[in-house]
Structure formats: C-alpha cells, structure tokens
Amino acid sequence: MNKDNNKYGVLLVNLGTPDTPTAAGVKQFLSQFLHDKRVVDMTRWLWCPILHGVILPIRSPKVAKLYQTVWMEEGSPLMVYSKRQQQALQDALQVPVALGMTYGNPSIQSGLEALKQQGCDKVVVLPLYPQYSGTTTAAVFNRLAKDLKSMPYIPELRFINHYYDHPDYISALADSAKKVWAEKGEPDYLLCSYHGIPKRYADNGDPYPDHCNGTTELLAQALAMPREKMSMSYQSIFGREEWLKPYTEGTIKALAEKGVKRLDVMCPAFSVDCLETLEEIAEQCKEVFIEAGGVEFNLIPCLNDDEAHIAMMESLVKQHVQGW
Numbered sequence: 001m002n003k004d005n006n007k008y009g010v011l012l013v014n015l016g017t018p019d020t021p022t023a024a025g026v027k028q029f030l031s032q033f034l035h036d037k038r039v040v041d042m043t044r045w046l047w048c049p050i051l052h053g054v055i056l057p058i059r060s061p062k063v064a065k066l067y068q069t070v071w072m073e074e075g076s077p078l079m080v081y082s083k084r085q086q087q088a089l090q091d092a093l094q095v096p097v098a099l100g101m102t103y104g105n106p107s108i109q110s111g112l113e114a115l116k117q118q119g120c121d122k123v124v125v126l127p128l129y130p131q132y133s134g135t136t137t138a139a140v141f142n143r144l145a146k147d148l149k150s151m152p153y154i155p156e157l158r159f160i161n162h163y164y165d166h167p168d169y170i171s172a173l174a175d176s177a178k179k180v181w182a183e184k185g186e187p188d189y190l191l192c193s194y195h196g197i198p199k200r201y202a203d204n205g206d207p208y209p210d211h212c213n214g215t216t217e218l219l220a221q222a223l224a225m226p227r228e229k230m231s232m233s234y235q236s237i238f239g240r241e242e243w244l245k246p247y248t249e250g251t252i253k254a255l256a257e258k259g260v261k262r263l264d265v266m267c268p269a270f271s272v273d274c275l276e277t278l279e280e281i282a283e284q285c286k287e288v289f290i291e292a293g294g295v296e297f298n299l300i301p302c303l304n305d306d307e308a309h310i311a312m313m314e315s316l317v318k319q320h321v322q323g324w
C-alpha cells in the first residue's frame, strides 16, 4: 500500500446488468444502455420513437424471462462474478479496488466516490473488455468524463484501452480450455465466439474485429491448435443492420452439418459469464447444434474470478502504475 493521501486505487468497469430479472428491471437497464450514442448511433428523432414505442415494451418482458433462467441466488451472474473479481483483485493488490458499471448499478460515479473516500488520488481505470471497441471501451471513457465534470478535484488517471494481446490473458484463456479438456478430452472443434458490433462501426475505424482476430490467432498458437479445428464468429446480433460476420448461430449449424460431433465454444470478449454466454451460447446455440446433428456441446466458462485472470489483472495494473 502506498503512503496515505498519495495512493492509487483501481476502478474495474463492466457493462452492467439489470437489478432484477423483471420486465421493469430490464426496461430500466436497456433504456439507459440503448440511449448511449456509442452503442446506437442513429439520430435521436428516428431512434427514440423505435426504442420507446417498440424495443423497450416488446424486448423487456421477453429478455426478463431469459435472465430468470440464468439468475443466481446472489443476483445477476455478471454482477456476482464482477463482485468476486473486485474482492479477489483487492486482496491480490492490497490497494482499494472499486466496481463501476457503464449502465445501471453500481455506477462509475459511485466507484470513483468509493475510491476518493479511501484516500485514492490516483486511479487506474480497467474496463473489462480485452478487445477495444467504441461501443464498450470508449463508452466507459465517455461516462467517466461526464462523471468527472462535476468533481471539484479530478484524480490522476490511467485508462487501460485493451489487453487482448497481453500474454497472461492469452495463457489464462488457453489454460481455461485445457482445464475443460483435461476432464472431457479434446473437442472435434473449438469456436471462439465474440460479441458482435455493426459492420459499419468497423468500416468507420473501430479496431474491434482486428483485436478479435488477434486474440484468436494468439490463442491458436498458445493451444497449438490446428487452424482447421478452430475458428471465430460473432454473436448477439441486434436489429436489422449487417453486423460483423460470420454469425455464431449460422457457424454452429454449419459445423454440425459438416459432421462435427463435439463442439466447444469459448467467449473471449466476455470477462465474466453473463446472459450472452450462459443463455445465448450454452442454451440457444447448444440447441441449434444438437438439432443440426451435433452430439456434445460445451461452453468453456469465461475467466470470471479464476486465479489466472486475477493475476493477469494484477500484472496489467502494476504495469500501468509504473512511475506513480
């Protein structure tokens, strides 16, 4: 721990999740999320009537039912695992670590306040997105800047942009796959499924697909996996516009139809398991695979609060506080 009043703290940031798995809870969360221009860039006079008139009333009750299928005793999986990460990183670093969500609770502002209360005048902001995207990482930056606007004293800041190529991140991912394979044997095929973004965002300069490609290449090397047994795709497509391709669902169906019997899927863009991994992949995509002739389907869990994941965060933070 640094000396008092001159110490650093860490703000871990993730996307956020509803407080309750109810239509009202989901509506509140989606409304904040989908009003962010970093996420949906459509002009407001066009988007707001669609959002308020169609998406929020129809999607909220539907998605609430999906959240109910993965909800844990302590709450939303994203929140449960994020809190465990916060505690484990604080234990490892022995400096204050706060949690803030871009949307919903706890807010980024409450995280900054908590660090201030603990005497931190230097803050490392770690958005838990290994691959940079304007829709996620930059959205954290925008929210942070907005919250700092009203603070009389701004802490000294370091902002971690991405870490997809950090060797400890890649080895943690590789070890998480090997752990599953030590128990169940190697699969016929490994698919890396990343959260998608609209193709137009990438065409306009978002480096996200390059970071996803880079992750897959580095992981293939770390696993010494023949490239014909491994590929990548994009999931969680939203709306009518074209998103990054290939889409996960179509890829999984095609793999089963080509004769792949055992498929393992990992989701390297997600720091913690959440609706998009536990429901969309482990339930919906599994069903697609089995219906198309597949036999065994495994979701390799996200890194969550694994020891190797926390050690990676510890080394990432330590690299960024050099000179403080």
Ligand SMILES: C=CC1=C(C)c2cc3[nH]c(cc4nc(cc5[nH]c(cc1n2)c(C)c5CCC(=O)O)C(CCC(=O)O)=C4C)c(C)c3C=C
Pocket: 015, 016, 017, 018, 030, 039, 040, 059, 063, 076, 078, 129, 133, 135, 136, 195, 196, 197, 198, 208, 236, 238, 269, 270, 273, 274, 275, 276
């Ligand atoms: C509307 C456009 C969306 C973009 C662009 C987008 C990018 C993006 N999202 C994540 C990570 C997560 N997304 C999650 C849920 C989620 N995402 C969208 C839409 C976009 N995401 C919606 C509408 C939802 C809510 C669920 C739904 O209605 O389908 C989550 C999980 C949250 C949870 O509570 O479990 C995460 C995490 C990334 C990494 C990303 C771009 C790279």
Ligand SMILES: [Fe+2]
Pocket: 035, 048, 051, 052
């Ligand atoms: Fe609106």
Ligand SMILES: [Fe+2]
Pocket: 195, 236
């Ligand atoms: Fe998303």
